[in-house]
Amino acid sequence: MSEINRDGDLELNIGAARALHLAAQDMLAPRRRRASKADVLAAIRRMGMLQIDTISVVARSPYLVLWSRLGDYEPGWLDELLAEGHLFEYWAHEACFLPIEDYGLYRHRMLDPEA
The missing domain is CATH 1.10.10 (Arc Repressor Mutant, subunit A)
Structure with a gap:
């Protein structure tokens, strides 16, 4: 889960942070072929x-x-x-x-x- 705190900063839980990191490294896209x-x-x-x-x-x-x-x-x-x-x-x-x-x-x- 993620949310914007009152200071306008994005806060991520550990699962969302992991997913964001892996997606940025192009490691979450499903392989089609x-x-x-x-x-x-x-x-x-x-x-x-x-x-x-x-x-x-x-x-x-x-x-x-x-x-x-x-x-x-x-x-x-x-x-x-x-x-x-x-x-x-x-x-x-x-x-x-x-x-x-x-x-x-x-x-x-x-x-x-x-x-």
Whole structure:
């Protein structure tokens, strides 16, 4: 349950706060079908970036992040999207896969990392 208090602030109970957090991470949407390569790209666009983490207990972190949002998908699609130029790798917070349409937002830092 949620309500607006007298100060105009939104107050959430723990269940509503959890649901809000999971929805914001795109983890509550029901899966209608097996994910496609386009769904992988759309998920990365919604997240804004996908952090590259080389730690691999079960699988590398980027693949687990996508699986948690998409369900069954082909992990090789991430590499294909990179090779096809739909994504690029850059240091954005950490090493990340980023949508190519955001390239211009990072170009100045590529040219002058101290900027």
